[in-house]
């Protein structure tokens with residue numbers, strides 16, 4: 151029997167216990183053994199739960215119990231979660247986690263400690279909820295360089311954008327429902343402002359490019375400025391508004407990494423990803439484009455990913471090799487504002503901004519639609535800074551620019 155401890159009995163932690171109970175036969179077939187939740191660490195008691203007798207409030211009980219080989223960290227937050235993870239690894243216990251904040255901030259250190267101690271630090275549930283993207287990148291795509299990643303990596307914002315578009319829900323209503331469904335972070339600002347997606351793209355970029363890019367260096371914009379008008383205009387540009395996290399290798403081995411609302415063309419499969427679903431499109435050296443799709447948040451999908459790590463750690467046993475990465479040199483990043491790409495630009499009509507003037511300025515721009523109050527055009531091979539400079543030169547200040555993901 152393998153004894154484990156769950157740290158944090160919230161949405162994901164209780165989901166881990168539920169999936170373990172529901173799938174004990176299947177898991178037993180995988181590992182040829184049984185898994186027992188010996189402890190649950192939480193500040194609260196759960197007198198109604200069937201796990202009430204396993205609840206402890208002191209981490210040292212878990213740390214000092216030699217029967218505990220694996221700790222499942224589903225607490226959230228960074229400070230305490232990092233501290234407990236480090237202490238567990240140093241004590242020779244493997245740790246599996248859904249905590250993207252800890253992986254993005256301290257993953258290198260924790261992977262190094264796990265490697266040194268001959269245990270595992272696994273984090274499948276930190277990106278894409280239930281989608282097995284991390285194991286796929288580490289194993290199935292091992293022979294491919296990854297040239298680029300475009301992903302919808304936050305279930306809450308995708309849920310909000312979908313329900314604003316399809317049911318005319320207000321931003322606040324859609325967010326409240328996402329919280330009720332257990333998708334949102336404790337502080338949903340992390341979802342709405344793009345920080346959560348940012349952490350996740352940093353983790354995927356570390357796997358793809360071998361270096362963890364500090365979150366503070368990533369150009370990150372959330373969906374708080376997206377309105378119903380923005381969503382309707384995206385349709386007129388021929389796509390849907392999605393919060394896209396992307397990391398791409400540019401010329402000279404530089405990496406462009408960003409999180410921003412983008413117009414995703416309708417013939418790109420990412421445009422049809424709705425509700426709490428996430429999807430990750432990888433551009434791989436030999437395989438070409440491949441997309442993984444599934445539930446990106448929620449109790450059971452995320453717990454399913456945590457269980458996949460528990461199974462891997464138990465099967466691997468002690469002494470298996472832990473992968474790790476470097477910390478990125480800031481010089482490897484390209485300036486997102488100067489990256490040449492295709493953009494959708496909306497300009498309110500004014501004396502300064504007529505379609506003719508804009509066409510004269512941008513040369514090959516294609517006007518996609520005109521409405522009473524403004525017009526939209528798509529322009530290729532240009533940077534955001536150049537678009538801004540062009541429009542400022544004719545005294546147009548009030549415009550919006552979205553990357554067009556073809």
Ligand code: HSE
Pocket residue numbers: 276278279303304305306307333334335341346446447448
């Ligand atoms: N708040 C996150 C999301 C949870 O909405 O995607 C899963 O990481």
